[in-house]
Amino acid sequence: STTSPFGATFAAATAVKLRVPTPAIPAMSAKVIKEIGGKLYPDLTHNFIIALTSQARRARHNSYQRASFDSALRSIVVIALHMRPLRSAEATRRMKGVGSNFYDLLKESVAGSKSKKPFEPKKGKFTCV
Secondary structure (H helix, E strand, O other): OOOOOOOOHHHHHHHHHOOOOOOOOOOOOHHHHHOOOOOOOOOHHHHHHHHHHHHHHOOOHHHHHHHHHHHHHHHHHHHOOOOOOOOHEEEEEEEOOOOOOOHHHHHHHHHOOOOOOOOOOOOOOOOOO
């Protein structure tokens, strides 16, 4: 038994930790995903990283494009560390660190060639820098 200078009820109340249940994260079942034909939107993170990497490679040879090179690298890191899938170029425009600097470039990378599908990593695999 512990004694508290504030009384026995204070000691009893502070000694017990209440467990609050955390609600489950809502997710679609595999049956529903199969029924609608897979993911509704592709994750374009990989396409954006490739587009910004090629922009940085073009900019690194010219000293007057140093700012463009630096901001392309910064944008690559921000996009690569983003926790959620990126569905469009507009989503990257709203991100701090990417902004509207490369919006046109990313929009073109989404359009790309019509026959080429967006990169979709295998289940359990992710894009990284």
